[in-house]
Amino acid sequence: MERFLLSNVTFIQYNMGQLFLPMDLEDLIPANHVVRIVNDTVERMDDELFFQYYPGGGRSSFHPKMLTKVLVYAYTQRIYSSRQIAKALRENIHFMWLSARQTPDFRTINRFRSERMKDIVEQVFAAVLELLIDEGYVKFEHYFLDGTKIEANANRYTFVWKKSTDRFQSRLQAQIRELLTEIEQANQQEQREYGERDLEELGKDQDQPITSEQLDTLVTSLEQQLSESPKNNPLRKAIRKIRKDYLPRCEKYEMQQATFQDRNSFSKTDPDATFMRMKEDHMKNGQLKPGYNVQVGTENQFIVGFSIHQRPTDTRCLIPHFEQMWERFGILPQSVIADAGYGSEENYSWLAHEEIEAFVKFNTYYQEQTKRFQNDISRFENWIYDAERDEYICAGNQRLTFRYERTVKTEAGYSSKKRYYQCDACGTCPLKNQCTKSKNNRQIGVSVTLQEHKQRARANLTSKRGRKLSVQRMVEVESVFGQIKGNRGFRRFLLRGIPKVTIEMGLVSVAHNLLKVAASLA
Template sequence: MPRKHDKIVFKEYNPNQLIMPIDPEAFIPQTHLVRAIDKIVDKIDISTIIEKYKGGGTSSYHPLMLLKVLIYAYIQGIYSSRKIAKALQENITFMWLSKLQTPDFRTINRFRKEIIGDCIEEIFAEVIELLVKLGYVNFEYYYLDGTKIEANANKYTFVWAKSTRTYKRKLREKVKNILDEIERINEEEDRTLGELDVNLEADYDSQELEQKVEELSQKLAEASFGSKRKERRVKKLVKTLQNDCILRLKKYESYEQILSGRNSFSKTDHDATFMRMKDDHMKNGMLKPGYNVQIGTQNRFVIGFSIHQSPTDTVCLKEHLELVEKITGHMPKNVIADSGYGSEENYLHLKKCGINSYIKYNTFDLEQTRKFKKEIVSRVCREIFY
């Protein structure tokens, strides 16, 4: 008769049993990612980070530990300083990485904002130099591509360069009409305001307009009009120039300064440009504030990056390669990219720098189609016979 196992058995569990503290080392596998981060960060030079410390006061948490914690947290998708501080108390991998030290969220936020905020590129360069020494990368082949990252900004508070130029032009027309009307009233009142020079330069700025309005205000205070109605009208026109036109002109000038040649920006993030992002799951394309991030890789390692305000990849290639050379000290020997980077200017720049380019021009794929070849043949035949 087969033996029947019907007895319920549980593993020993006694909440009141005293357990000695155990080193987190025993729970971290040898192949875990956190161990790789620990070894890599130990090998890089952090002298630029240490220079940020002023000294004095109480002891500080070691920058190596904080840097390791930040890198690992970002890889795990944890960006909030409060959540990182919580993980240092609850997550065994974070506890092992910090050796049971528990800096609070203020310390973490201060470290990444004030200490390493200006030396991220130097840290990245140190990691790349380590990869070169270990033989993982050599900048022989450089695979370049870009992606658009949506900014953390209001997508409905946008400013367009074309609209700004239009509003500014209409405002100048309004100012001209107001000054012409003041001049007309002055003529009707036998030059009560004296000799007025209401003409302004074609490209006058808000400062010049402000000076002109100030002169009008002084003459208006000293003038004596024969008609009270016309006096009130002139005062109203001058007040419009002061409280409306000058303020709006200053606003448009500040917009143009922020734009700096771009076609748009977000009012809640002046560095972000409105770009057409990839379609969502409903195939809806939408203009959103964002950045064009250019990334270069080799052997699945990111060895170059740059952030741009231009939505097109074509104009980013030259600036990207210059930044890569400046940060890492290396220039790629061969650049591989898609047709989005294909332009005569880019080809000439790569040739000038001695870089081999494997980049298709924009119409390469179109020229391979049967329809395009058929049109070329038809065009040649028409030119021959006619």
Template sequence: MFKHYTMNQIILPLDLEVKLQENDIAYAVNDLVEQIPDEAFASFLRETGNPAYHPRMMMKVILCAYTQSVFSGRKIEALLKDSVRMMWLAQGYEPSYRTINRFRVHQEVKELLRQCFVQFRCQLVQEKLIEEEAIFIDGTKIEANANKFTFVWRKAVEKYSANLVEKSNQMYDELLEKEIIPEIERENLDELSTEELVQVVKKLDAKVEEYDNQIEASKDVSERKQLRSERKIPKQYRKQFKDYVARKQKYQNDMAIFGERNSYSKSDHDATFMRMKDDYMKNGQLKAGYNVQIATEGQYTLAFDVFSNPTDTRTLIPFLDKIEESFFKLPPYIVADAGYGSEQNYVDVIEHRERIPLITYNMYRKEKKKKYKNNAFYTTNWDYNEETDSYTCPNGKNLVFRYISNRKDKDGFTRTFKVYECEDCSSCPFRSQCTKAKEGYHRKIQYNEKWEQQKEYVRQQLSEEKTGEIYGRRKTDVEPVFGFLKANLHFTRLSVRGKEKVKNELGFAFLAVNLRKYIARSG
């Protein structure tokens, strides 16, 4: 005996919510988006044209699709016809993939995503799933939606630009020497600007036109032949200078795109070529990507931002600014790995934000090892005499204070060093082990008093039981988020181009990770 089954009987439409399980992720998606205040959707209203899909509904279907590892607009459109939870969230509407793609990169969606992160964090606080004691910061590199070998390098552009300046100056001098064109007014005698190159082209045009008129007016065949021969020279110069104008404009445009970076991709100008862990060339080939920074607690992403520079050190300060401006007030402890340890970052966190940085520095682990402490040639192990302000080297020689040195980095931050120099290294038996200075020069050491105080402060903080326990949670808090994003959600490559669009897509991705973890824990 079988259960009754027929394809010819009419079945009344049922509420699709009945088909969903009690703890289905669609409910979490619905609850989160419903918490966004109505005022946040006001910017989507239009007085003319066909009524648009409600942005609240669009947020739900895209976010739900991301929780199912579906990132393609066409596949999201297909889910709306196949998936019960997607049908319920859309309430029967079926927006096309074009509508979906346009919506998720819309500039106003950025504010909706920010509201989702804020509301989700408030929910975690109310349910006491996070303690608001510390945030754990880390970064990862995600491959951009850019072609593999579309790199443009700053050094190459600077090299070709310098060659262009040299050749254009040389050719301009030739024009004046041959009296082909009159001299033009120049602001900089070392380099012809784009406008000045255009002036040269115009004068050459006038010279060629003058020859054309003479040829047309002449009736003598030999004279016309002579004029054509003379016309070749300004025409060749004109062709060359037109090429110079185009190349000059291109190099200027390249430098504007670079900003402070050393490379960019022709497919996605905001993407920078970085060294990735997954290397399809197996030869250390750089790939276009973005540096994604997140702040977590309880393995939930509470804030994120996207940067084009590959190093983490220079991202901490702007990322903390972003958190305070858009997401939440910073907790007492800022936790990060050694990649963020720098004098500038310590000054910002301790003095400007009045927070405690549980951030190690590059030599933190090495300095704790017995091998490092027993090495007599490391300057940190040398004896210091406060009265004479001098250090004593392994050979018993004194390194006395000489002068103060100030260094300014790319960001304009100035570090101050005290420079000490040895009295005499000429007959030292340890010279080859102690210094690489050339013969005739003595060993110098540079001591950054501010930096050493910060390092001591960090060592003291991490040696305490409470703060040491908080820092010990770093790996188990922030690292699993990236693992879940890439391994479980299969989000390893971006599908949009441009930093602002990338931020929107990553916002959906991190919210999807949060919701899946939240449902798994509550279930």
């Protein structure tokens, strides 16, 4: 067996005690690395933006610019946990360079993110957006809007449903009224004067619910009046039942109703989160999960606006989204491109009032282009409208005359006027079975304003510019969502509540934009 001789082998010198140049960590970082972009961007921001929220006094704080840089860079590197960020500050040369080798612990990082950043995250995002505009990356001309659902940091099975709360509350109201009736009868039998007037007032109006405040006042008054009565008084047991059982439940249901607002559900661990149907289904059975509807606007795949909503559908998110944008930046885009989820009369009217050009599809836009829709004689869109006589002529050559006009209010309070037309000769029409399933004459309700908005939307979407923007929309917002949720793995918030969730989404948006800048420079 041949023996290997070490004398014939040479090695590169290895000495852990040897000092090497350069000593500065900055020399080890490439010129166009994203960490440099983060550092330069935050350094350009005014110090007063950060200092105004520090009252002074006490122990010296870590510099807010340093912590902001660390957080933004961490989000570019798929590091979202404060513990993992604190670890990176001790081990990663990019983090060490950003922090000047300072090592705040995870509590400091988390406290800064959840408390200090809520005051400055929108201003940081605005400063980055201003940088993008100055550098020519975005022009705020075309605004591509879409929404995605991101899971909340909440238990998936601790939910509260409004229908259940309504049912429980109604049942409790019946039990309270029944017990108050028993107390009143016992009171009359004993011929004592305590709480009788209050009892009559509470039980008088059956349609008016008894509030916890009224119930508490009544019980307190009865307890005072019965303080000197015998302990075996039957009224004491009834009052104790109200105090220990009915009153806490009444307060709980009132608190839940206040939390619902206009929602159908909320999570016990994060009351701001609503249960929504999401594409990421861990149970593979269409289960609802607590989450937020995140509305994002992009241009050239840069995020130029974001907002957090509690409603699962996109329709009622458009107006609040732009209202928040106006409050934050004092600017609105020239045109909006969005899918059919935003095509409502309320949204069209608002965009027209703000003089924003709308390339927004409505729910039947694609159906109208199919032969099946065009050959459907039951659709009034395929009928002839006689503007002079204000009548619709159906496929059976019968006229539907105007009968009355009604104002319909949406859940958001928007008033829409509908004009109703009815035919008088459906009984003899051979096409009635194809036109309607009703035994009576055919009646339709038409919103003139909505039809005008739809006609304008068709013209915009079918124009050369509209077709180009529609194709571009397919690769705009969805690509951003793919980068955030797929490539960077941000599928679940770490913080709870809308204010803190807004902080996280702001950091995600800033990180995304700076990564795009770094990629373009590279």
